[in-house]
Amino acid sequence: MRLRNVKGSQEKILENPYTIQTDGTNGEDYRGLWRKNIFKNDNPIHIEIGMGKGQFIMGLAKSNPDINYIGIEKYSSVLVRALDKRENLETDNLMFLRMDAEDIAEYFAPEEVSRIYLNFSDPWPKDRHAKRRLTSSQFLERYDKILAKDGHIQFKTDNRPLFDFSLEEIKEAGWTIDMYDFDLHKDGPAKDNIMTEYEEKFFNQGKSICKLICHRD
């Protein structure tokens, strides 16, 4: 994603009641406390890592009021775009967390998260950057720490090398792949699927979209 410095984004994020800004050092203020202190209910927690401008997670939050959603985004300049759209959403079941997902296991307790969405994650094509890919074994280890026993991960991308890497990495980590598809929209837009901003763009360009769902045993 091309990053531009959006003036005032830090301030906008700090002022917004649905957004939490972290520097990676105050995990104990949130770990194990999301339901009790933030959402104030016992509903399951689903997160999207690298949510970008948030179209996908806002669509989910609107349709599923009994799920607590948290959209995680590393950059303020991107997250601030989601805030403008969030204003039109009359729901309390969606929070945004500005954080590098590397710190995720500090901010969620074991089994606190029931589902993780990864959509069009940055591919990091160079081998030496493989550990930064959100489906790398290093990230799977972090997800393993926070995912509920019956929890799972859903991953979509247009990037075939990243998808192939992810299938391998997931198998090598001993997780189970429940489904995978190299062309999710081959028969037209897939049913029960909310398109992300990137997905919409690539679909309109005629690119194949890959999807997988996996869980660890």
Ligand SMILES: C[S@@+](CC[C@H](N)C(=O)[O-])C[C@H]1O[C@@H](n2cnc3c(N)ncnc32)[C@H](O)[C@@H]1O
């Ligand atoms: C290619 S964009 C996709 C955005 C959105 N998911 C979509 O499908 O339209 C990837 C996003 O992931 C974010 N991202 C990348 N690495 C991240 C990390 N370690 N932690 C949190 N967000 C990250 C980027 O800043 C960017 O907004």
